[in-house]
Amino acid sequence: MATRPPARPGQRDLTTGPIGPALLAFSLPTLGSNVLQSLNGSINAIWIGRFLGQDAIAATSNANMIMFLMFGAVFGFGMAATILVGQSWGRRDVDAARRAIGSAIGLVLGASLVVGVLGWVFAPEILAVLKTPGAAMPLALTYLRVIFLGLPASMLLVLMSMGLRGTGDAVTPLLATGLSVVLDSGLNPVFILGLGPAPRMGIAGSAFATLIANATALAFVVGWIAWRDLPIRLKGRELRYILPERALVRAIVGKGVPIGAQMIIISAAALTMVGIVNREGVATTAAYGITQQVWAYVQMPALAIGAAVSAMAAQNIGAGKWDRVERITRAGLIYNVAMTGSLVVLVTVFDRPVLALFHLQPQALAIAQRIGLIATWGFVLFGAMMVLFGVVRANGAVLGPLLILFVAAFPVRLGVAFALRPWLGVDALWWSFPASFAANLLMGSLFYRYGGWRKGALYVPARPEPEEEASAVVEPAGGLKPVH
Template structure:
């Protein structure tokens, strides 16, 4: 007997995060996401090692400056994907598959258009952006070459991230892990090939590292789309469903109204990071290179926090969609505990073995002690960062985005940048590093207040009904699959 078009498929039970024990389910959901984060960070570190070994410290400084700019560009379109993920999670929690697919289709159309526009503008204004960062003169031409090639691959990289986020919204964190692995394998393997011109490949220097990323993301995206269609996963779009890529106005408003504030949060983080890079670059090339490498290590330290935050958000969204508010608080508590344990272990490991880890990046004798000092002052604060990510993940799961936006702005600019500038005359370069714990502590304190006393529980975020979906719901869908909230 054929199942109704708007009901979950046979694999839905495996992805159901609204029943059963919370802590084991959260960990099982978070671990593949953590694996994806590990692979992505490992990819960045391997690429940095290739660049440092073959092209030197100037190239390391160039890529660190360019990568922060890419994070800024990423933030400009990331919010749409996050908003769609919330919609997918809540729709899947209600078992409304058509709503989930319409949300994914709309996000694809919006992110593709936005990434093309951002990539084009980034290519054109790359010299001006690098100039605003006060990129060291020796690193400027390398950074420009690298950055412009990366901009070419922005649409593929953004869509790959979007599809991974959407799959996690349905409770599937394993599929994104496999295709992240494919992308990392290709990227890290092709880096020396294109940098050095091995075999038939041209010798591209620093542009070769960016070219490897472009090729890897393009191949991984194509493979993921094919896999989703072949396995008939919940977010697949085939046949008439392909029209969802041209979204309905009501759905565009739903995604944009939440996506813009989320994107603005990314932009605030990116702008603060760019401001910090400008301050760091004034300290000279050795400090700039040291800071760039510590960022590579921090990428690993923050991985558990990001994975747990994403898992908490996806799990909370499904339970909110299913009307199971009693589970949301338990999800938050489990996420906070996991963050302290997992992030704490990494912090201790990184601080204890800092010289060994830093030695992998071939830093010069002037940069190595600076990088060690930065890590000692800053790394522990990622435990605070992780707790904030858990709280933000829960409130965003119900569409609350303005509160976290304001909190981030205050913690990044009046606090972090303010501390860096105000204490500079007394602490010299250490003022830059102490500003990180200060900002993280302020961020967490405000996040706790918002979670405890904010109005985020009152809002509900739903995919607007299309006429076709409404007719189908009346004809075939059980009450639990409808678009109205359960009371």
């Protein structure tokens, strides 16, 4: 049997040792990254609102909606690559992990360059489709075009961070996120106002700060990977792996598109609910909007645990350690109840002071408290669903979770909202959230138990041409062949 490559700083072998501490140590940096990204968005919104006004806020909101859809696509490809990298690293097939990340880099880089150019050219038409208000249109156009210029760096940063997590390294992505956040939030006022030698760029300055921050963070990640000789580093002849292999692209796209589609479903469901809530008046709309801000933080532990569970499960599936996969699932469910449950209790008990931070009017504040009391506890169910979906997705099962998510988000959530409306009034809207989470968890549990997702493993296809020299250590049992 081949020798196992030594672990690097921040990198974890997730196929051995106690599961609970490893899951916690992996989840916390991911949670930290999520919190930093949310804080960065809030800080930038404060800068823009303070220096440029309400129209600029509306402009960035429209542009950010477009970018969310873009990142949904790269998230899908990144998650597919993470699965391939994780399973390959679990087998200690380092060459397969590098080929997987190389093809993903080539695919995302090429796509982001094309989309960036097309986005720059057709930005006015895109904003017109979104019905961007006339006063915000010039600002939104300027902001969006600069954001499209920075699209390749932003997309590659997301991809590389996800690839690192596939090898058990959640610390390097946290460091990169921290660097990006410090630069972005710090440079926003510099380029907006033209402080020091910087030019005064207005709203374009905010987008330019984001471009610089992401490019710098990407350079840090690439340099760190090379310096530490991490499993997904590419050098020498391995750089040709960036030219996407047809079989690998087929695997990444085949798994990545359904994962990306989940983001679209989530967005569509959120927009549909906003449209329904808007009919209830300004106070209800304001209350719901602020509740969404609180929920963004409540769901963060679940998202972090789900990502950690997926990476751990992928490595252990690659190593053939299915007994550990079951224990990882149990540990993930327990940690979700502890972490998400604790956060739910805190925001429920201290709902008034938390909501008061947003300066709501008394009527809206009362409505927001009511929404939280009815629906926030449902995020414990949401977290359990994320754990189960993370595990099954680690073996390439993506269509089942996609279908389950669609059914729970539309027939169930909308059905409950409209069916219970005659009896519960507007409260039916808030009860639809825990109802859809419960439906998700029920269907996800059945799929986890009976879905057949354990059959096979998602192997990186064999090289198109044999090599005289292997550039990495490969386990004899790690024979590479496609799994359908």
